[in-house]
Amino acid sequence: MITIHLKYEIDVDKLADFEEYGRRWVRLVNRFGGTHHGYFLPSEGDSDIAYALFSFPGFAAYERYRTDSQTDPECQAAFDLARETRCIKRYERRFLRPLDTPGSDTSGSGTPGL
Template identity: 80%
Template sequence: MISVHLRYEIDPDRIEDFEEYGRRWVSLVNRLGGTHHGYFLPSEGDSDIAYALFSFPSLAAYEQYRQASARDPECQEAFDLARRTKCIRRYERRFLRPLD
């Protein structure tokens, strides 16, 4: 299993747009073979940092998801939402493995 951890720097004035972006990706990742563990939005502390965590059975399965998402119209709409609204300033992606 491989888990993907995303750290987002978001525009706090566009939090509603980021929430919509996150809602879309939870169902998209699940539909495309992954397990989405959720988005985690600012509450106390930093107002411009959010996280997401999702898993795939293997790195190969994640790569298949990446290829499928590049062709999927709903995924492209989600990417476009972020580009259009500029709700995401930048992000970092890390690959993790669970401790058995």
């Protein structure tokens, strides 16, 4: 399993646009075979930082999603929303893997460590 961590710097005056962008991608990632763990919006502290986490069974599945999303009309509409509203100033992408510990579920079907 591979988990993608996105850190966004957002325009706080366009939070509603970013929320719509996030709602679209949660549905789209799930449609493409991933598991979206959600968008996490500013509450306390930095008001212009948001996060998203989603997983795919492996890097090959993630690469298929990236390739297929480039030609999917709904994905293009989500990209266009961010571009047109400029709700995202910049973002960083990281790839994570779960820690494999005795007794933990690293298959992605449960919540390890809780």
